[in-house]
Amino acid sequence: MIKKLIVHEMLRQKVFIMKPNTLLFASILCALVASDASAIERGELLADTCVSCHAGVNDKASIPNLSYYPASMIVSQMKAFRDGSRQATVMNRHAKGYSDEDIAQLAKYIGIQGQ
Amino acid sequence: MNRRQFIYAAASSALLPLVGCSSKPDGHKSIVIVGGGFGGSAVAKYLKKYNPALQVTLIEPQKTHITCPGSNWFLAGLTTMESLTFTYEGLKKRGVVVVHQSVEDIDDIGQRVRLSDGQSLDYDKLIVSPGIDFRWGDIDGITQANSDKIPHAWQAGAQTLLLKKQIETMKQGGTFVMIAPPNPYRCPPGPYERVGMVAHYFKQHNPKAKIVILDPKDKFSKQALFMEAWQDLYGDMIEWVGVADGGKVSKIDVASMTVFSEMGEIKADVINAIPAQKAGDLAFKAGLTNASGFCPIVAGTFESTLKKNIHVMGDASIAGTMPKSAHSAVSHAKMTAAAIVNSLEGKGVLSPAHVNTCYSLVSDKYGISIAGVYNVQGEKIDEIKGAGGVSPHDADAAFREMEATYARGWHSSITQDVWGA
Known part of the structure; x- marks a missing residue:
């Protein structure tokens, strides 16, 4: 450091x-x-709201921890939840609250980057 | 401090968690948080995440937090008190200073908080997350003194244990009467989750017991889902009496355990009296409440509209159409932390995004949920149209069981998010 x-x-x-x-x-x-702080971006804020449900510590967590998934998968799955092509219990209802721009932004802060 | 002392302090500050530099200026601002529940603890964690250089102090009298979410499951025998209990060690590891005192006075002009042990803390920003307190005396007979006989169990801990004992020792075939609160109150589906959980217990241990909910409201959160599930799982055990059918209670005679409502008198064996609610008492003392008994805030930042440099969040705040829930409090916390960090850096306020999911268990394998995604519309926090909503009505047993599993997963996750190491 x-x-x-x-x-x-x-x-x-x-x-x-x-x-x-x-x-x-x-x-x-x-x-x-x-100067450790810099402006908080909206994408980070959006990603942080996901963490409330997705903070499971290990692979036994019933609600998956998204940090193990490729970021591109976060994008594709959020869109699939949103348009109903992937059926879920609660995620369809949540995903409808996110635009393409929101999803692109939050995917910079959650999931494995560059994948 | 002379020049040598300053240099030594500055150098050693790099190796310690950033306490050596002076508290003003340059980002070493002092943020004081009052209240160590979901809201206060989450804002402490996220302030440190967004700017580790901030001096963050959390004031909370209790040394552990017992979550209200999940406490209904405990009443049914589906979880332990241990699983609901969290320490502040995780926050301390992140550099939050945790002070186990209560707040005697908030000086909003001098920007100083006085604690019960006499010490004073200066703040650049104060965040008050005091939860709710009760409107004792709104109903004749529902008083603080009587709450050991007719528990509310609407603040988890001793009250939860008390209610559980009453449920377990209720006579066979007895009557459990819940007095549900009027709007607005902490946890809209909570009373209805509780009733299902008590029914789950009675079905096994006291099958002829009856549960009556006397409700001053004409409808409640996830009502259709709850009522269908109660019928499926518990037959006629649960009776809900809304205001139209005389559910408004005027008086409770604790000595004879009689509840007087517009529909008549009921003799009860257990009375769970959940009083009407208002912001935590500290919010009143600090001048943060309006006529509603809750705290008005600026939608984008949660800053009080009544006092500068004081933010109010969680159940005590008026957060538009967001329900008063732990999940909402954590959402408020993240937005408030980001708003404060950005403002101290001279950066603009972000367009906020809030989420809430309230899970309810109706039995150990039957869960339902209500979700919401919110943003700021005009000057108010409101639901994004087309998003959110309740679990489907025609779902099968497998779906209900998945949501029951996710309900527990939600609890594990959000407590990890807030208090985890």
Whole structure:
């Protein structure tokens, strides 16, 4: 992690002895630490709402954990639930609330990417 | 703090979970959350997920949370209290500071919360998720003092155990009377799930028992599905009396266990009196409620319309047409966390997306559900037309059994989502 590398470097250079640039260095460190957040995208938010039901921890979970599925499958199955070509108990009702754009966005945050 | 101390603190902060840097500015904002139920716990987790640099403190007097969802299954003997009980260790591992105190005072001008042990916590944003409290005295005889004789079991834990004991020790052929609450209340299908679960128990252990629901409402969630299932599974054991047939209760005489309603008097052996509800008491103390007794919020962010920098979510909030449920509270939590993180970063408010699924068990192998997908329409949270709805009416036994399985799967999953390590 970047933070650990920077601190390691600081210790190596013995920056705890006051040097003019150490305050700047520390401020940069603080800024880097602070910048872990970036804007939350709608896709992440949509994917996170799926997790309420799909957070099962292992393969015995009755409701599957979607992180084991290819993202392209998330897309195809959501569309199949939506148009009824795949019948389910509750997913048909849920999928009707998602547009093609919503499905494309959420699939960037759930399922195995690049598959 | 001198320059050397500052540098040391800044350097060591990289290795600790980000507590060394000063609490303002730069994303090390302090978010304080009051209430460790589904809503409060979920917002703590998701704030840390979306911005690990935030200082997140959760204030909750209880050291564990016992879920109301699933507590009806416990009444039927289908689950254990252990399966319903969750600790805050998972949240602590994510860097949430958990404080087991209650809140004495919220100073919304000074942005400070005072706790029962005297300590004060400053906040940049406060999130209040206090659940519900009861309108005692709305019905003569339904009081806090009487709740150990005529339990509500509408907050899980001691009340659940009390009601279970009463069910188990009810005389053979006795009468279980439920007084259902008026709208709005926590968990719309809950009373009707409970009745099926009690019937499931009685069918095995007290087959001549009778269950009467006295209801001030003229309809209820998933009504057609419930009534068809009750008939199929339990024959005539369950009788629902809606307001049109005299179901409105005026008084309960606890000493004689008599319930007085517009249809007449019923002598009961067990009375499950679920009172009318309002936002948790803390919301009133903090000036967050309106005349409805619940908290008005801005649809996109859950910020109170009455107090700046205070967000209210879960059952206490007025969240458009979303039902008051654990699943809704978790949905609110995710939106609120994203809205706060984006706003602290100076980014725009996202167009929210909410979901809810309420599963109900009617017997161990018979489950039904109601689902909803919501967004913000105008200034209100509302259902997306064409999406959501209830389980089909003409489903076969295999379908009902699948939904019963998923009901348990839902509980495992959402509790993992919120409290899991």
